[in-house]
Amino acid sequence: MNTPMCASLGVRKGSWTEQEDFLLRNCIQKYGEGKWHLVPARAGLNRCRKSCRLRWLNYLRPHIKRGDFAPDEVDLILRLHKLLGNRWSLIAGRLPGRTANDVKNYWNTHFHKKLSIIAPHLHPRPRSHPRLQIKHKSIAVTKNEIIRPQPRNFSNVKKNDSHWCNNKSMITNTLDKDDKRCNEIVVNICEKPIGENTSSIDDGVEWWTNLLENCIEIEEETAITNFEKTPTMLLHEEISPPLINGEDNSMQQGPTNNWDDFSTDIDLWNLLN
DNA sequence: AACAGCTTCAACCGCATACCG
């Protein structure tokens, strides 16, 4: 366990000062990201490595977007949350400039509390929010089974793909009613690179561009005109219905077949407005 | 103006997984 390290030896906690931010930023610029256990010593900070990492990832990293989420981003969060559940890092990976913490906080403040009001049995939350109870009319919400990606071992896969979006597929697993792994689903989503140098200004822009390119490919393949559709609409179409075992599964979906049911999202949109 | 209650979000905590010798 690592956390005792943070608690021991009087390591500083709480809000970061400008001086600490300056030291950490300089350290990362000099040595690069990673090796977090070395960062406190290198930067001359009396902070634990986890605190340094979190501060960098959530606040100091370049090109982090602050402020309100755009409607398109909210739409994407809703759809991805429906697909992935509370996989905040995965969701954030598809929102350029947004951190997992941002997405999580946004969800908890804008959606979770509202869901807990309109469907408390599905979304329990410790504290009540009387104001919101008055503000929002009741809306029927159906529970959707989240398809949770399972860890996969790609150790035998060649790791020299320099174009991280050239493989459009993300393999996930679904669980059947007996909680047994039953199917592999290939979801066409751009995967953000891991472990590459992503500090350039192209970071978010590039993956988003690739996402759009992939959407265009799908569009061309299906010979459907999507002139006035938003990226998220295209993404929605891209991720549903799934391909199971590489084949069109539209006629053989099992008990977890709810890919085209985004009624909850629409209700949540109404809540926001 | 003062107070209480509520909301937001940065930061912390603990767990799971990856990595390495």
Add this chain to the structure above:
DNA sequence: CCGGTATGCGGTTGAAGCTGT
């Protein structure tokens, strides 16, 4: 294969600011 360590992630907390009375 095993054990220790590093890293990443999601849940939770709490201080600060905001809003209503």
